Amino acid sequence: MNNLLISERMISRLIVFSLVFPVIYVVLYYNELALFRFYPLVGELHLNIQPTTFGPAMTYYGWLVIAAIVGAVVAFAVPHRWALRLWAGWSWLVPLGATLFTFIYETRWLLH
Amino acid sequence: MLNSTFSPRVFSLVFAVVYTLDITFNWPMFRYYPFLGKFSWGDLALDPTVPGPLGPSMQWFGWMGWAFVAALVTAAIIPKKIGNRIPGVVFYIVPIIIMAGAYIREKEFILPVGG
Amino acid sequence: MIAFWDLVHALLAIGLLGAVTHQGLSVWRKPAPARAFIDRFRAVNGGGYANAVCVLYVLTFALGSFIYPQFVLDVKGSLIDYGMRKTIFLFQLKEHVAVTGLCLLPVYWHFWRTVPLTEDVGVRKYLTTLLMVATWWNLVVGHVLNNVKGLV
Amino acid sequence: MYSMWSTILVVTHGIFAVGLIGALTHQVIALWSTAPTPSDNFFARLRNVRSGSYTNAVVILYLLDFALGAVIYATYRIEVRPYLEDIQFYVAAGSFETKEHLAALGLGLLPAYWLFWKAPGFSAHGNERKYITLLLAFFVWWNFLVGHILNNIRGLP
Numbered sequence: 001m002n003n004l005l006i007s008e009r010m011i012s013r014l015i016v017f018s019l020v021f022p023v024i025y026v027v028l029y030y031n032e033l034a035l036f037r038f039y040p041l042v043g044e045l046h047l048n049i050q051p052t053t054f055g056p057a058m059t060y061y062g063w064l065v066i067a068a069i070v071g072a073v074v075a076f077a078v079p080h081r082w083a084l085r086l087w088a089g090w091s092w093l094v095p096l097g098a099t100l101f102t103f104i105y106e107t108r109w110l111l112h
Numbered sequence: 113m114l115n116s117t118f119s120p121r122v123f124s125l126v127f128a129v130v131y132t133l134d135i136t137f138n139w140p141m142f143r144y145y146p147f148l149g150k151f152s153w154g155d156l157a158l159d160p161t162v163p164g165p166l167g168p169s170m171q172w173f174g175w176m177g178w179a180f181v182a183a184l185v186t187a188a189i190i191p192k193k194i195g196n197r198i199p200g201v202v203f204y205i206v207p208i209i210i211m212a213g214a215y216i217r218e219k220e221f222i223l224p225v226g227g
Numbered sequence: 228m229i230a231f232w233d234l235v236h237a238l239l240a241i242g243l244l245g246a247v248t249h250q251g252l253s254v255w256r257k258p259a260p261a262r263a264f265i266d267r268f269r270a271v272n273g274g275g276y277a278n279a280v281c282v283l284y285v286l287t288f289a290l291g292s293f294i295y296p297q298f299v300l301d302v303k304g305s306l307i308d309y310g311m312r313k314t315i316f317l318f319q320l321k322e323h324v325a326v327t328g329l330c331l332l333p334v335y336w337h338f339w340r341t342v343p344l345t346e347d348v349g350v351r352k353y354l355t356t357l358l359m360v361a362t363w364w365n366l367v368v369g370h371v372l373n374n375v376k377g378l379v
Numbered sequence: 380m381y382s383m384w385s386t387i388l389v390v391t392h393g394i395f396a397v398g399l400i401g402a403l404t405h406q407v408i409a410l411w412s413t414a415p416t417p418s419d420n421f422f423a424r425l426r427n428v429r430s431g432s433y434t435n436a437v438v439i440l441y442l443l444d445f446a447l448g449a450v451i452y453a454t455y456r457i458e459v460r461p462y463l464e465d466i467q468f469y470v471a472a473g474s475f476e477t478k479e480h481l482a483a484l485g486l487g488l489l490p491a492y493w494l495f496w497k498a499p500g501f502s503a504h505g506n507e508r509k510y511i512t513l514l515l516a517f518f519v520w521w522n523f524l525v526g527h528i529l530n531n532i533r534g535l536p
Contacts, residue, residue, distance in 0.1 A: 021487030109473025200350030
């Protein structure tokens with residue numbers, strides 16, 4: 001099954017990316033931090049918050065882009081020998097933690 | 113007993129033919145009025161004793177009604193040995209005749225109103 | 228509650244879609260070793276699906292029939308008000324396509340489970356492909372109508 | 380009025396999701412089955428699949444479905460979300476927001492998911508493979524059910 005030739009360096013980057021992305025993504029959406037906002041009503045991207053006449057602002061795309069950039073930067077920055085010594089269980093424990101946090105955080109809609 | 117008499121070929125063929133006739137000429141065995149939650153053999157719109165509003169009347173169940181009864185009775189009567197002589201290619205036309213009947217029944221929705 | 232039954236109807240339809248698509252594609256496949264994912268998707272033993280397809284079809288049909296009156300009241304009425312007659316026509320066809328599949332189910336099963344697999348290969352291929360196409364049509368039309376107006 | 384384009388996108392999004400759910404559910408059932416059962420019935424065959432062969436298909440289908448979802452999300456944000464808030468369907472709105480987040484977490488999980496199935500030296504990590512695949516399957520099932528329920532409440536015009 002696992003007979004694909006893939007360098008250790010690439011393996012370590014993919015592992016680190018998958019660990020960093022969910023953490024950064026959760027921090028971003030929890031704090032509503034976004035590199036840019038998309039205003040679907042007018043179909044425009046803006047770095048700054050626009051007046052309400054622009055319609056609803058979407059921060060989702062911004063969160064994704066930042067989380068991906070930070071995940072990639074960290075993945076390339078971390079030495080691969082260090083990354084390969086990480087406990088393999090983090091690979092599911094970190095996203096599971098992010099998932100649980102998300103469900104807890106979204107209960108806010110119940111208290112509306 | 114069912115295995116020796118019931119012929120799936122007879123059932124499917126008779127069901128298709130009768131259903132096609134039902135939808136083409138709008139012969140429902142019964143009608144269902146979802147607004148009243150009521151089944152009726154006849155058209156309640158023609159029955160002055162039934163107070164309105166009736167809401168929409170559904171014939172689909174009724175169209176299948178005749179088809180089921182006719183198919184079951186025929187499939188039970190005709191011995192399987194005879195029924196299985198119906199060539200398989202006959203079933204190539206079954207969807208075609210049903211869809212032809214369906215078009216006749218439903219074309220009002222795609223023709224210009226009043227057309 | 229109707230939304231729940233609509234969801235169950237959709238889930239059964241997905242199970243049916245999976246089974247009948249596996250089988251439908253397998254009848255068109257020439258015997259050969261299967262390596263690529265698409266090939267393995269088609270390289271299934273078609274006969275083994277006949278019972279599952281029949282059971283799933285009847286269940287999906289029954290649930291569809293159960294929620295259909297609510298559709299007539301809530302959705303069809305609104306579509307008529309909106310003047311969306313062609314959309315209604317699509318759903319009316321779905322109704323008859325569903326019955327076509329139902330009525331062919333006994334003979335479809337018959338050609339898979341009673342008639343030797345070496346005989347009537349063309350008829351078996353036709354009936355299976357027909358059920359596959361009918362299921363896909365009904366799922367897409369159902370999804371389109373659900374998008375226009377759901378059952379709430 | 381209902382634009383043809385929105386309808387085509389949301390139906391395609393739904394069909395990709397069906398393919399994704401099929402592949403992932405096959406993989407999870409096969410992964411969590413104790414041992415291949417030598418039987419020819421339908422459910423045994425549902426389990427006795429080579430689970431590793433689904434990985435690439437799952438990644439491709441996930442990316443395609445995510446991309447389509449990201450495109451139609453803008454229409455949802457204008458047409459559906461305000462409607463849900465107007466009629467105070469907050470649980471529905473919150474469920475969809477959760478879907479949004481789980482889709483993103485799943486996207487981040489894909490590299491690790493692929494590694495644990497395909498990279499050399501990872502075949503020994505059976506448990507991690509199981510839990511990651513199960514988590515991804517949960518994301519996909521949750522998103523599918525919530526997506527269908529929301530679409531039932533209010534479609535995309």
